[in-house]
Amino acid sequence: MTTSDTPHDDSAVAADEAPSVMRRSRVHEGHSFPLGATWDGLGVNFALFSAHATKVELCLFDATGEQELERIELPEYTDEVWHGYLPDARPGQLYGYRVHGPYAPEQGHRFNHHKLLLDPYAKQIVGEIQWDDALFGYTIGHEAGDLSFDERDSAPFMPRCKVVDPAFTWGRSREVQLPWDRTIVYETHVRGYTMRHPAVPEPLRGTFAGLMVSDVVEYVKSLGVSSIELLPIHAFVDDQRLQEQGLHNYWGYNTLGFFAPHSSYLAGDNVNEFKEMVARFHAAKLEVILDVVYNHTAEGNELGPTLSLKGIDNASYYRLMPEEPRYYIDDTGTGNTLNLSHQRVLQIVTDSLRYWATEMRVDGFRFDLATILGREPHGFDEGGGFLDACRQDPVLGRVKLIAESWDCGPGGYQVGGFPPGWAEWNDRYRDCVRGFWRGDEGKLPELAARLTGSADIFDRRGRRPFASVNFVTAHDGFTLYDLLAYDDKHNEANGENNQDGHGHNLSCNHGVEGPTDDPDIKALRLRQVRNLIATTLFSQGTPMLLAGDELLRTQQGNNNAYCQDNEISWLDWNLDGDAHAMIEYLRRVIALRLRYPMLRRGRFLSGEYDEAMGLKEVTWLAPEGEEMSVERWEDSSRRALGLLLDGRAQPSGIRRAGADDTLLLLLNAGLETCDFSLPEADQGAWHCRLDTAAPELEDDEAPLEGTSYALPAHSLVLLELVKRPGGRGH
Numbered sequence: 001m002t003t004s005d006t007p008h009d010d011s012a013v014a015a016d017e018a019p020s021v022m023r024r025s026r027v028h029e030g031h032s033f034p035l036g037a038t039w040d041g042l043g044v045n046f047a048l049f050s051a052h053a054t055k056v057e058l059c060l061f062d063a064t065g066e067q068e069l070e071r072i073e074l075p076e077y078t079d080e081v082w083h084g085y086l087p088d089a090r091p092g093q094l095y096g097y098r099v100h101g102p103y104a105p106e107q108g109h110r111f112n113h114h115k116l117l118l119d120p121y122a123k124q125i126v127g128e129i130q131w132d133d134a135l136f137g138y139t140i141g142h143e144a145g146d147l148s149f150d151e152r153d154s155a156p157f158m159p160r161c162k163v164v165d166p167a168f169t170w171g172r173s174r175e176v177q178l179p180w181d182r183t184i185v186y187e188t189h190v191r192g193y194t195m196r197h198p199a200v201p202e203p204l205r206g207t208f209a210g211l212m213v214s215d216v217v218e219y220v221k222s223l224g225v226s227s228i229e230l231l232p233i234h235a236f237v238d239d240q241r242l243q244e245q246g247l248h249n250y251w252g253y254n255t256l257g258f259f260a261p262h263s264s265y266l267a268g269d270n271v272n273e274f275k276e277m278v279a280r281f282h283a284a285k286l287e288v289i290l291d292v293v294y295n296h297t298a299e300g301n302e303l304g305p306t307l308s309l310k311g312i313d314n315a316s317y318y319r320l321m322p323e324e325p326r327y328y329i330d331d332t333g334t335g336n337t338l339n340l341s342h343q344r345v346l347q348i349v350t351d352s353l354r355y356w357a358t359e360m361r362v363d364g365f366r367f368d369l370a371t372i373l374g375r376e377p378h379g380f381d382e383g384g385g386f387l388d389a390c391r392q393d394p395v396l397g398r399v400k401l402i403a404e405s406w407d408c409g410p411g412g413y414q415v416g417g418f419p420p421g422w423a424e425w426n427d428r429y430r431d432c433v434r435g436f437w438r439g440d441e442g443k444l445p446e447l448a449a450r451l452t453g454s455a456d457i458f459d460r461r462g463r464r465p466f467a468s469v470n471f472v473t474a475h476d477g478f479t480l481y482d483l484l485a486y487d488d489k490h491n492e493a494n495g496e497n498n499q500d501g502h503g504h505n506l507s508c509n510h511g512v513e514g515p516t517d518d519p520d521i522k523a524l525r526l527r528q529v530r531n532l533i534a535t536t537l538f539s540q541g542t543p544m545l546l547a548g549d550e551l552l553r554t555q556q557g558n559n560n561a562y563c564q565d566n567e568i569s570w571l572d573w574n575l576d577g578d579a580h581a582m583i584e585y586l587r588r589v590i591a592l593r594l595r596y597p598m599l600r601r602g603r604f605l606s607g608e609y610d611e612a613m614g615l616k617e618v619t620w621l622a623p624e625g626e627e628m629s630v631e632r633w634e635d636s637s638r639r640a641l642g643l644l645l646d647g648r649a650q651p652s653g654i655r656r657a658g659a660d661d662t663l664l665l666l667l668n669a670g671l672e673t674c675d676f677s678l679p680e681a682d683q684g685a686w687h688c689r690l691d692t693a694a695p696e697l698e699d700d701e702a703p704l705e706g707t708s709y710a711l712p713a714h715s716l717v718l719l720e721l722v723k724r725p726g727g728r729g730h
Contacts, residue, residue, distance in 0.1 A: 030085030032078040035351070036121025036259070037095065037163045043087035044163050048097060048119065049080055049344045050313040052109060055100040056082040059116060065094045065126060065160045080344070091165035094126060095119070096158065099312050103137070103149050108315035108325035110306060112137040116155040118257060118308040120348055123166075124271050125260040127159035129307070131240040137306035146302045146326070158307070159263070166359060168272050173279040175361055176287045177398070178226050180423070180466035180542060181600045184590060185289065185402075186225040187474060188547035190233055190265050192250070195570040208233075209267035212280040220286060223583075224590030225545065227287035227400075229366055231475055233274070235260040237298035237307075245495045247563040251475060253368060254298045254334070256307065258352035278361050287363035289400060290356060294349045295372040295407070300335035301328045316342050331372050331409025340386045341376055349373075349386065354395045364400025366425075369407040371414045380411050382419045391421055402469055416457035418467075423542055426454055426468045433472055434483065434506035437531050437669050437714070442636035444628075448620055451643060451665075453540035455604040464602055468541035472532045473549060478559045480532060480549035483507045484525045485514055490557030493564060501560030514557060524714060526552075526578060530585060530692040531667075531716050537593045538665055538718065540601055547571065550586040551579045585695055592689060592718065598645040598660045610649060617649030621664075623711075625677025639670040640711065644679060647721075662721040668711045676711045678704070683724050690718040 030045045038045045046058055057071045074084040097119060101111030115137060118125060133140045134152035142148035191206035199215035210216070220228055232252035239249050252262065261274050278288050299310045309317040319329040319337045328336045339345050356362045367373060373386045381387075390396045405414045405424045418424055429450045436443040449456050453465030473480045478489075487509045491501045510528070511521050529552070536543045548571045555561050561569045575583075593599050605618040620628040621642035632638060647660030664686065668674045678686055685703030693715040703722070711717060 026087055027072050027075060028085040028087065029076040030083045032076070032081035032083045034121075035081065035348075036119060036123070037093075037161065039089075039091050039163055039165055043085055044089035044093065045083065045085045046074065046095075047081050047083040048074070048099075048312065049316075049348075050082060050099055050101070051080040051316050051344075052313055053082065053099045053101040053111065057098040057100070057113070058084065058086075059096045059098060059155070060089075061094040061096070061160055063092070063094070068155060071098065089163060091163050093163040094160040095163065096155070096161055097312070105138075105146055105302065105326045106324075108320050110137050110310050110314040112149065112306060112311055114151050114153055115306045115311050116153070116158045117306070117311045118159065119161045120257065120308055120312065121259055121351070122161035122257050123164040123259050124162040125159050125235045125257050125263060126162050126269070128263065129159060129237055129256075129305075130157040131243065132157040135305040135307065136303075137311065154306070161260075164271055168275045170275070170279060170361070173282050173361070176226075176282055176285055176363055178285075178287060180400075180464070181597075181602050182594065183227055183287075183400070183466070183542050184225045184537070184593070185227045185229050185469065185542065185544040186220065186223070186547055187229045187231070187291075187544060189231045189251075189475070189569070191565065192570045193547060196567070197571070197573050204267050207265050207267040208261070208273045208277040212277040217280055217284050217286070220281075221284045222587065223550070224587055224594065225286075227289050227363065228281060229289040229291060229544075231291050232293055232368075233261050233265055233290060234258055234292065235262050236293075242563050245563075247495065248565040249563065250565040250569055251562045253293050253562070255293045255296075256298050258294065258348060259355055275360060282361070287400070288361075289364040289366060289402070290362050291366045291368060292353075292356075293368045294340075294352070295338060295369040296332040296334045296336050297338065301330065302326060304335055317345055329409075331375065331407050331412065332369055333408045337372060337409075340373055340384075346385050346389060350389050350393065350396070353390075354393070357395050357399050362399070364402065366402040366404065368404055370403035370405055370418070370424075371407040371412050372409065374414070374418070375407075375409065375411075380414055380417065382417055387419055387422075391419060397421065416454075416460075420461050420463055423467050423469050424458075425474075425544075426450075426457070426470055426541070428457065429454060429468065429470045429539070429541075430472055431506055433470075433532065433535050436639075436667075437528060437535070438506055438508045439639060439669050439671070440506075443669075444638055444641050445633050447641065447667075448643075451535075451539045452605045452607075452618060453601075455606075459604045465540040465604055466542045466602075469544050470536055470539050470541045471544040471546075472536055473546040474544070475546065476560070476562075477502065478505055478507055478557075479546065479553050479555055480529055481525070481552045481554050482557055482559070483532075484528045485509055485512075485516075485554070486557040487513060488557070489559040490514075491560050493558060493568060494560060495563075501558075505559060526582070527692055527714055529582065530695055531714065533586060534589050534690060534692060534716050534718070535667070537589045538599050538716075540599070540605065543593070545586075550583050551575060552582055581695070589690065596661050596663060596720075598647050598663050605645075615646050615649055617646055619644040619646070621676075621679070623674050623676045625679070625708075640666075640668040640674045640676065642666050642676060664719040664721070666709065666711050666717040666719070668713060668715055671713050673713055674711045676709045678707055678709055678719070681721055684721050685724065686719045687722050688717065689720050690716070692716045 056074045074082040096116040098113045102109045134154045138146040139148040139150045194200045194210035200210045204210035235257035236252040236254045319339045321327045331337045374384045403424045454468045458467040643665040645663045647662040688700045693712040
């Protein structure tokens with residue numbers, strides 16, 4: 001064994017280490033571009049970036065992947081790219097790499113040719129990792145730790161890369177590219193959505209093929225959402241620790257390959273299955289958005305396995321400690337951080353995005369821990385390389401880009417800090433709306449900002465309200481029903497003594513922890529579900545819903561179900577009457593959002609008086625019927641608020657004045673009914689379009705009587721001002 005005190009250079013390979021079965025290949029020099037394995041109809045070009053390697057061997061396997069047929073040294077090295085062309089290679093060929101160079105961890109180098117490595121540009125990865133000590137570049141248990149050098153072959157325990165033929169007949173399928181003001185995101189999981197779906201044949205459950213079953217697509221379409229957002233579908237690793245506990249990496253935030261779909265999500269063995277799924281959703285006029293993880297990989301820190309990038313060029317691909325490059329900068333909490341300041345690392349990420357946007361025709365991306373992607377060595381920079389690259393790119397500049405704009409690194413919280421062209425998850429919206437409906441004090445001033453697009457966060461540099469992705473629940477945390485049924489998290493099934501998961505949930509069980517037969521508590525929980533759904537969809541900005549919330553899905557209080565690939569996470573389609581009613585309610589609320597442009601304005605609502613028009617576009621009302629005063633805003637005990645959206649207020653040149661409807665949104669998070677005085681309706685009348693305390697009532701064509709509305713406790717009401725024939729409204 002060697003240590004970094006004496007760098008190990010493995011540029012020479014003993015003859016007896018080569019496969020026993022050898023045959024000569026006709027290898028040509030090929031090209032350094034494009035990277036990866038590229039089938040051109042006559043042969044396959046192989047190209048791999050490594051700035052510090054001394055030799056790269058291409059390993060070819062038989063059709064089963066079990067026998068290594070030959071190792072071919074890539075003959076050319078151009079611009080730090082090793083490349084060669086095999087005229088006798090074809091789609092379906094299984095392969096991997098062995099990369100030679102110094103094993104000197106204290107200098108940042110971890111080359112070990114005994115380890116079979118995956119091509120970072122592989123379009124398909126076949127098989128799963130079988131955890132074994134041979135997967136590690138150092139000898140586990142050695143007194144020198146990661147400074148030791150392991151000589152065992154990792155190939156028996158590694159998956160294989162597969163050459164693919166990109167040909168696919170898209171027919172009439174086209175990208176959807178819906179405008180932001182009509183975008184409603186529906187976040188879900190490929191596997192969990194269909195594992196218990198009665199219309200999906202069992203062999204297809206949990207796969208792309210299962211997700212494109214007509215009943216599934218038609219159901220998603222019927223809700224009225226515009227975009228299905230899939231949790232990570234890039235090839236990822238099932239963690240050794242979880243496997244040993246009988247658990248699995250369910251969410252998939254542990255990427256192994258940026259170009260290959262996760263193998264277990266394929267019902268067959270052809271990546272075109274993903275393309276067919278996209279085509280099916282596009283035919284239904286639904287967008288497909290991918291949750292992508294470019295901030296770290298599955299290789300962990302210095303004690304992690306050597307699977308791909310670590311063995312190809314560790315010093316280039318990862319951010320290492322400047323003074324001690326043996327160790328990794330960990331801004332992700334997962335052990336490593338990709339070094340997007342390096343041009344080739346930036347290239348692989350943007351190449352991957354373009355591949356999915358063009359070859360796979362997805363419509364947008366949600367970026368996990370996106371602050372990392374904008375962080376340069378000097379800190380987060382909205383003009384950093386990655387963000388600039390996306391903004392100027394003719395492909396990426398036209399798809400939807402959504403940032404999770406925080407991480408655990410220095411200066412990691414950057415909500416509102418991303419440049420024009422980006423939308424961002426707004427966790428301040430989530431927390432404010434949760435707190436308001438829980439009945440917390442002093443929430444009205446912030447609620448006003450959140451309902452109107454969070455201009456205090458996003459109104460800069462010409463950004464629009466759609467930049468705020470408004471959500472109350474997401475995959476990470478409580479489901480919507482659990483948010484209203486549990487005061488505390490219950491993550492015992494995760495095997496970490498309930499120490500994992502966030503403790504600050506702003507949840508409320510309304511009197512009983514977990515399930516109950518109390519009819520009053522059950523009714524209140526359902527009303528609160530309706531309140532939170534309506535608030536999300538009636539707020540300015542881009543609404544995001546968690547799939548299954550409309551089914552009243554529960555995870556039994558687990559708010560960190562990342563490792564629960566079972567009925568805790570899977571959607572239960574065996575619906576009762578309450579779930580059926582909630583599905584219909586969601587459809588109704590979405591239809592109302594799409595019906596009224598005032599609920600999805602493309603400009604921030606200022607609340608300022610327009611002298612030319614003689615009105616305000618938005619007015620905040622107290623239950624007394626008067627405009628909210630400073631004293632009322634500062635009264636922390638108030639829990640009721642009215643939002644008047646005047647449809648006559650349209651900037652000149654945008655649309656004809658008065659083209660939109662005038663709406664009044666009333667919210668009461670208090671414990672008592674509130675008599676809310678209504679604005680005068682000169683030559684018109686107020687009509688109720690939604691009351692969460694009376695969801696069985698459809699749009700009431702009869703005008704309201706009287707000058708006030710009895711707004712029940714824990715309820716939300718949407719009213720529309722309907723003009724009388726020949727009237728002018730109010």
